[in-house]
Amino acid sequence: MKFEGQVAFVTGAAHGQGASHARYLAREGAKVVALDICDNISPIYPLGTKEELEATVDAVKAIGSEAISIVADVRSSSEMKAAADRALEEFGRIDILCNNAGVCIVEAIDEITDDSLDAVIDVNVKGIFNTTRFIVPGMKQQRSGKIINTSSAGGIKALPYVSHYAASKGAVVLATQSWANELAEWEINVNAIAPGTIYTGMITGIAGQTDKDPDAAFEEFNANNLFKGTRGHVTVDDISKMVVYLASDDSRMITGQVFPVDAGWTAS
Numbered sequence: 001m002k003f004e005g006q007v008a009f010v011t012g013a014a015h016g017q018g019a020s021h022a023r024y025l026a027r028e029g030a031k032v033v034a035l036d037i038c039d040n041i042s043p044i045y046p047l048g049t050k051e052e053l054e055a056t057v058d059a060v061k062a063i064g065s066e067a068i069s070i071v072a073d074v075r076s077s078s079e080m081k082a083a084a085d086r087a088l089e090e091f092g093r094i095d096i097l098c099n100n101a102g103v104c105i106v107e108a109i110d111e112i113t114d115d116s117l118d119a120v121i122d123v124n125v126k127g128i129f130n131t132t133r134f135i136v137p138g139m140k141q142q143r144s145g146k147i148i149n150t151s152s153a154g155g156i157k158a159l160p161y162v163s164h165y166a167a168s169k170g171a172v173v174l175a176t177q178s179w180a181n182e183l184a185e186w187e188i189n190v191n192a193i194a195p196g197t198i199y200t201g202m203i204t205g206i207a208g209q210t211d212k213d214p215d216a217a218f219e220e221f222n223a224n225n226l227f228k229g230t231r232g233h234v235t236v237d238d239i240s241k242m243v244v245y246l247a248s249d250d251s252r253m254i255t256g257q258v259f260p261v262d263a264g265w266t267a268s
Contacts, residue, residue, distance in 0.1 A: 001029030002248040007091040009033040009084075011074055011131055012101030014048020017150070017198065019056045020236040021098050021243045026065040028244060030096060033087040034060070035070045037101075041119050044103050066091075074101045074127030077134075084134035093142060096247045097135050099128040099149045099172075104165045117164055124168035128175060140186045146247045147183075149176050149192040153262040156194055169194075173258050180256030189255040191246050196234040196262025197221035226264025234263055 008025040012018035013034035022032045034057050038050040053069045060067035068090055072079040087094055103123045105116045128149055139145030154162060155169025172192060180190040225232035238261050245251055246259075260266045 002244065002250075003096070004029035006095035007031045007033065007087070007093055008096035008098065008247070009035070009087055009094050009131075009135060010098040010100055011035050011127070012048070013056050013069075014038060014050075014052040015056075016048075017195070017236050017239050018048075018098070018100040019052070019059070020240045021100060022056050022067070023059050023063065024237075024240040024244050025096065025098075025247065026060040026063045026067070028248070029065065030247075031065055031091055032057075032060045032067040033070060033083075033091070033094070034067060035072055035074075035083055035101075037073045038071045039073075041103065041123070043113070043115055044105065044119055047103075074130055075122040077130045080130040081134045084131075084138075088138060094135050094138055095142075095145060097132065097139075097145070097147045098243060098247075099131055099147070101127050102150055102152075102169075104162060106161050107164070108161055109163055112164060120164045120168050124165070125171045125175075128172060132179065136183065136188070139183075139188050143186050145183075145186075145188040146251075147176075147179065147188065147190040148243055148246050149190070151176070151192045151194045151258060153194045153196045153260050153266050156258065156260060157266045176258065177256045184255060189246070189251065191251070191254060191256070192258045193239060193242050193246070194258055194260040194262065194266070195239050196225065196260070196265050198234050198236055198239065222263070222265075224265055224268045225262070226268055232263040234261060 008030040010022045014036035036048045036053045057067040057069045070083045072083040151172040152169040154166050158166035176192040
């Protein structure tokens with residue numbers, strides 16, 4: 001197993017990509033700290049629930065690994081410090097950090113509200129800072145660690161009507177590169193994944209914001225992928241497989257990089 005004796009800390013783990021990452025890491029032997037807000041953020045679509053977060057933990061335990069759930073808001077530095085402390089108390093170390101929590105809102109620039117701007121920037125940008133800054137000290141002390149940030153294909157090649165989302169995910173790219181430079185001295189790898197459109201709660205939430213059928217919206221967002229049809233449908237499994245690779249020793253010489261997993265959309 002790739003991660004036997006290691007501990008993975010996954011944010012946004014109640015459902016979607018985060019829940020999938022937790023399961024994939026557990027299959028390779030990692031103990032898992034599954035964190036989610038388990039509440040809604042105005043004006044965002046419904047987010048993960050406590051029941052879903054516990055289902056993630058149950059799935060990890062069914063695989064045969066240890067897991068705990070933590071309900072916390074990545075926007076809050078005090079809650080994330082407490083979450084990091086709890087994880088260290090429970091497992092003694094954190095080897096893998098998956099900064100997965102993220103939100104998206106569809107709005108024209110002249111329609112963006114204070115609430116929506118704060119929600120997108122606070123979750124997508126402040127969230128990765130609030131998590132990473134309290135977990136990095138332990139990684140420095142053990143002189144090892146893998147940090148995997150979730151950017152977006154939309155943070156590399158922007159789309160209209162999601163400028164705050166695109167800007168936030170572009171910030172994730174630059175934070176990744178900056179941290180890779182800072183943390184190389186302690187042999188900590190920092191990379192990012194830029195997923196394409198995936199059929200999760202985010203896509204159904206975006207469809208609801210634009211009064212579109214989720215299936216139609218999904219196909220519309222995938223129209224410019226280089227791979228067509230179902231071959232061009234990126235899944236949570238595709239992203240989780242990249243997470244496992246970047247978290248493993250197989251990627252020990254890779255840091256400061258951003259990996260689009262998007263069926264070729266950013267190259268189209």
